[in-house]
Amino acid sequence: MNQEERYRQTIRSLTVKVQTLNSIIQEIRVEPFHRPAAHIHDPDHPRPVLVFDFNGTITPWKGFPLEGEGSEPFPGVVKWINKWKAQQCCIHVATAGLWPQVKSDPLTYAARHAQFDAYWKCYGLPIDYLLPKMDADIFYDDRMVPIPHKDKDVDWDEIAARAEEDLAKRFYLRSGGWERKPKKRIGHEIQDDEWLNYDDVAPDQPRGYSTPIIDVDFHRTLSLASSSLRVAGFKPAAVESVAQIYDAGYMVYLSCAGWNPSTHTLQDSENRIAMMRYVAKTGGVKYDQFVTKDHGDLYFDDKGFRHMDWATDLPQILHVLQERSHFEYHIASTDGQSEVDEHRLNGAIGTSQQQQQR
DSSP states (O other), X not given: OOHHHHHHHHHHHHXXXXXXXXXXXXXXXXXXXXXXXXXXXXXXXXXXXXXXXXXXXXXXXXXXXXXXXXXXXXXXXXXXXXXXXXXXXXXXXXXXXXXXXXXHOHHHHHHHHHHXXXXXXXXXXXXXXXXXXXXXXXXXXXXXXXOOTTTSOOOHHHHXXXXXXXXXXXXXXXXXXXXXXXXXXXXXXXOGGGOOOGGGSOOOOOOXXXXXXXXEETBTTTBSOSSTTEEOOBOTTHHHHHHHHHHTTOEEEEEESTTXXXXXXXXXXXXXXXXXXXXXXXXXXXXXXXXXXXXXXXXXXXXXXXXXXXXXXXXXHXXXXXXXXXXXXXXXXXXXXXXXXXXXXXXXXXXXXXXXXX
């Protein structure tokens, strides 16, 4: 089978899967179909899962096609990803460059998937799994490794040193591979008779604003609970801080990997999201929507913000969101577009404004 035949086969397969699952996707469930068993990672799995954003994290390049001057990876990133792969980490790439096509355009989704596959081969990147993610202007997570390429040159040796410090907190490095340490579980374990039915909890009520978006990790960042199998109170100042962000007019997404229908049965997924909605609503959390995410032991993202303490972090979060409130800096509205797309969009807006003035 030659390259063109493989490409067409991939398109046919993805088209059928996406069209079938679109009939049951009613919320922001980002992945278009159920995952291969090898990448349904239990949080207790002994080996780490490292999740990388693509644009601004692995490469400075924006948009498609994934070729041309400036599209090569940042210096050092290939070396470190290969090292972590050799140390038995599972390497995922989650990119918003695939998200808009999940439901609306499976042919383009397949075409972009093929471009990524070619990119991995071209630069020797040992990526185990590629998936879409919902876009945001800030990803706020206690396991985040921010990639500060908008503020300074990306130094992957410095980033990797921080990442390995984080890994060492929860994993042993034994015989050349990372191995998970015993976990500290926090919160009340939900019993079989305590789960809520999906239809028993009021649905999300997103405001639908086009303002900047913050994606807040639910467990260990907003809630004290360590997983979607447990419930606990909220972190100090968390509910008040989210309310301040929400009341300022920014979109608030709450994200969790534990209810992802691509890695769980539909019943399990709906039970978990029902419980999280109940906890959020009864706890007074102001938010727009829950979204799925990939399970990772570390996340690498140029839009990442490492959760440390809500009271300390909030002023910086509001500053970043305010900076991105203007259209030209609203990253979530333009991510995954090429420079040509951006100029065309600006031109269309300019034309519309001129017509209104007339």
